[in-house]
Amino acid sequence: MTDLHGVFPYLVSPIDASGRILTDVLGRLSSDLIDAGVHGLTPLGSTGEFAYLDRAQRSAVVQATIEAANGRVPVIAGVASTATADAVDQAKAYQALGADGILAILEAYFPLKDAQIEAYFRAIADAVDIPVVLYTNPQFQRSDLTLDVIARLSAHPRIRYIKDASTNTGRLLSIMNRAPDMKVFSASAHIPAAVMLIGGVGWMAGPACIVPRQSVRLYDLCRAGQWPEALTLQRDLWRINEAFARFNLAACIKAGLQIQGYAVGDPVPPQAALSADDRKAVEAILAQVANL
Numbered sequence: 001m002t003d004l005h006g007v008f009p010y011l012v013s014p015i016d017a018s019g020r021i022l023t024d025v026l027g028r029l030s031s032d033l034i035d036a037g038v039h040g041l042t043p044l045g046s047t048g049e050f051a052y053l054d055r056a057q058r059s060a061v062v063q064a065t066i067e068a069a070n071g072r073v074p075v076i077a078g079v080a081s082t083a084t085a086d087a088v089d090q091a092k093a094y095q096a097l098g099a100d101g102i103l104a105i106l107e108a109y110f111p112l113k114d115a116q117i118e119a120y121f122r123a124i125a126d127a128v129d130i131p132v133v134l135y136t137n138p139q140f141q142r143s144d145l146t147l148d149v150i151a152r153l154s155a156h157p158r159i160r161y162i163k164d165a166s167t168n169t170g171r172l173l174s175i176m177n178r179a180p181d182m183k184v185f186s187a188s189a190h191i192p193a194a195v196m197l198i199g200g201v202g203w204m205a206g207p208a209c210i211v212p213r214q215s216v217r218l219y220d221l222c223r224a225g226q227w228p229e230a231l232t233l234q235r236d237l238w239r240i241n242e243a244f245a246r247f248n249l250a251a252c253i254k255a256g257l258q259i260q261g262y263a264v265g266d267p268v269p270p271q272a273a274l275s276a277d278d279r280k281a282v283e284a285i286l287a288q289v290a291n292l
Contacts, residue, residue, distance in 0.1 A: 006039025044078030047206030154179035
């Protein structure tokens with residue numbers, strides 16, 4: 001199986017007002033990110049607005065990303081549903097398209113018990129022959145993964161990674177202790193350099209779309225153990241994350257990409273695009289970090 005590590009941008013889903021996925025824009029963005037040195041691509045993460053896209057739109061996003069990557073870097077496709085059977089169908093379809101891994105996300109309406117949550121993720125992993133990355137984000141998910149569930153799932157031969165966006169670095173240490181065979185990706189909100197210091201293997205995050213070169217440099221500094229330089233760069237890049245936290249996830253990254261010349265469209269309604277003033281704030285931050 002592919003060994004996953006490094007910087008995986010959570011890609012936006014470029015879309016026009018009629019709902020058409022702008023596959024040419026996504027292809028250009030994907031290729032440019034690869035040229036900037038990223039280690040993989042993740043379509044249909046949170047920044048990809050998966051919760052606002054229908055089945056055909058999601059498939060178009062995954063296919064366009066795989067075609068643009070053309071085997072140069074692994075593509076980890078997001079799978080999300082409230083229903084286990086639907087999630088399994090998505091995972092199988094994305095593997096058939098050529099995805100190198102699955103980012104498994106649980107959506108929920110009614111509350112779920114641990115056994116049901118575990119069964120959902122296990123069913124996805126049972127259905128494919130490629131690595132599965134568990135995704136946990138209690139800020140947005142009604143039913144989250146407990147440490148006990150994570151530990152049990154880590155015994156599955158295809159569940160080898162977890163992306164934890166809890167913003168709780170102590171939880172990451174607990175995951176590493178309870179599931180030592182599980183490799184941990186952080187979210188940008190964790191401060192990635194700190195997660196690398198405690199044993200993380202990289203991060204999957206939306207801001208890497210707009211600062212890919214700097215993100216890769218930060219990863220390389222961490223891997224080389226050049227911690228003073230890494231922490232200096234991390235502090236400088238944190239301005240991007242502060243903006244990311246102030247605004248809607250997709251709206252902020254899409255605005256940043258538009259400023260950089262990518263016609264990615266606006267967030268899917270009922271989300272709103274950034275106001276003119278908020279867009280100016282993002283533009284100013286991008287100008288500050290452009291030469292890092």
